[in-house]
Amino acid sequence: MMISRLSPRAHVISWAIETFPAVFARHKRYSAFDSHLDQDAVAEARSWYRSFDASQLPKGNTTYARSSGPGGQHVNKTESKAISVYPVRELLSVMPSFLHGSVRASKYYTANNDALTFQAQTHRSRTANTDENRRKLMDEVTRMYRETTPAETSAEKKSKHKEIEKRFHEERINHKKKVSAKKQSRRGPPE
Numbered sequence: 001m002m003i004s005r006l007s008p009r010a011h012v013i014s015w016a017i018e019t020f021p022a023v024f025a026r027h028k029r030y031s032a033f034d035s036h037l038d039q040d041a042v043a044e045a046r047s048w049y050r051s052f053d054a055s056q057l058p059k060g061n062t063t064y065a066r067s068s069g070p071g072g073q074h075v076n077k078t079e080s081k082a083i084s085v086y087p088v089r090e091l092l093s094v095m096p097s098f099l100h101g102s103v104r105a106s107k108y109y110t111a112n113n114d115a116l117t118f119q120a121q122t123h124r125s126r127t128a129n130t131d132e133n134r135r136k137l138m139d140e141v142t143r144m145y146r147e148t149t150p151a152e153t154s155a156e157k158k159s160k161h162k163e164i165e166k167r168f169h170e171e172r173i174n175h176k177k178k179v180s181a182k183k184q185s186r187r188g189p190p191e
Contacts, residue, residue, distance in 0.1 A: 037150070038098075045098040045149045052145075054138050058090035062130050067121040081121035082129035086137060088114050095141070102144040108136075116140065 067081040088109075092100055103109070108116045120132035 041098040045096040048096045049145050056094050060084050060086035080126050084118045084133035086116045099144050102148050
């Protein structure tokens, strides 16, 4: 079951926009790109990421196998290839709900055991390959966060947006006044 990242109000709005696109074209044009996201969940994900540390991630299960490729007799005789499996339920328990949907969408997800599976065989030692898998997990979690969570808007961009919005409304009011004056002049002088 995929947990939705949309607020209840955003569900209704997104349904209406998809159903009646012509009516909501103006609304969509003037809304923020992340307005459909649940802002509380986004804030939770941001605070989680600021305090995120690799030690918070689950240990997972690592098995070893014989590596393949170049390496000669050492590769053929030792089991240095590390295969690390991190169950999804353990990952979801340490990650914010906003990121839950992207865990099963990861390229490392294996549906057979409902886990993220990483393999490393580039190093000669087991521990180096196990550490490589751990680094891959950390990189994948970071990638999930960066792709799903929008960055915070800087104060400079917010003020710039407010200026643009203010100018837009002023120009709109001026245009309305000009059109009104033009219509008034067509009527003739008041009696």
